[in-house]
Amino acid sequence: MRLLIAEDDPRLLKTLIHIFESNKFIVDGVSNGTDALAYGETEEYDGLILDIMMPGYDGIQVLQELRKKKITTPALFLTARTEVEQRVEGLDAGADDYLPKPFAASELLARTRAMLRRKDNYCPDLLALGDVFLNRSTYDLSYKEGIQALSGKEFQIMEMLMQKPHMIISTDQFISHIWGWDSNVDTSVVWVHISNLRKKISGLHAPLEIRFVRSAGYVLEEIP
Template sequence: MRLLVAEDDPRLLKTLLHIFQSNNFSADGVSNGRDALLYARSTEYDGLVLDIMMPEMDGIQVLRELRRLGINTPALFLTARTEVAQRVEGLDAGADDYLPKPFATAELLARVRAMLRRKETYLPDRLACGPVVLNRSSFQLEYQGCTQPLSGREFQILEMLMQAPGSIVPTERLITHLWGWDATVDTSVVWVHISKLRKKISALNAPLEIRFVRGAGYTLEVTA
């Protein structure tokens, strides 16, 4: 899952990105409303975490514009404001939830997971591709009672491939979705993670194959 985090406090933004990335989310961070709007319009995100008080555009203005454009990415507001009127204003703008600062990390993650469950294209905790299951709660690959733990990047790559088995996912899309638009990651880094995934699939004797299509990208197929 990929999140956009918009927070104008640089220390808090760094903390939020660390929290999400340490819990197997991909996350991009921006520090003002105009950048938040620009990034969020890409529709590449599964969820938005927006501060309300930001320079250039506040979080409510950003979300109202996104909803006007027909972008329905779930959104959670983070704000120091606790007045009922501001909470109502944010929810009326199209937010899915509201969390006041300061907050506990466990509650933040729980609210983000709950927000993503309400998404129309929400993926269940157990993704199946043939008889093989990707457990999104334990970050493990499961087959016939055996499991293989996955690293954060391995899990995120396989999650993307399992959302569209048989379809080609371009390498560039893997990079932007997992590392961000301005990433300087080389395609060889993707290959390294794919190679590790293949070894773990093989260790399970699971009937899955990650196939590289030259000039196009990667596809996940169920083998006989």
């Protein structure tokens, strides 16, 4: 799951990124409303975490502009406790929830998970392809009685593959979605994680194959 976090306090932004990345989310962080709007318009995100008071556009303006463009990415506002009118305005602008500052990390994660469950294309905790399951809560891949624990990047790659089975995903798509547009990650890193996933799928004797398509990318297929 990929989140965009917009927060103008650099220390809080760093903390928020750490909280979500430690819980296996893919995160992009920006510190102003102008960047938040530009990133949000790409529709690359499963959820938005927006501060209300930011330079450039404020969080409410960002969400209003996104909703005008028919972008329905669910959004949670971070607010000061005194911003009652702005909280109401934010919800009216199309926000799914708000969380007053200061907040506990556990509540932020719980509210974010609830927000993502409410999105139109609801994402269950279990992704399934045939009898193979990817657990989004434990980051385990399972088949029959067997279970393989996945690393953070392995989980994120497998999640992308299982969300689009039988469809080719390019190396560039993996890199931009998981590591970010500005990343200088070498393409060989993707190959290493794919190789590890293949070994774990083989260890489960699961009827799946991650096939490489020359000059195109990787595709997850069921084995008859």
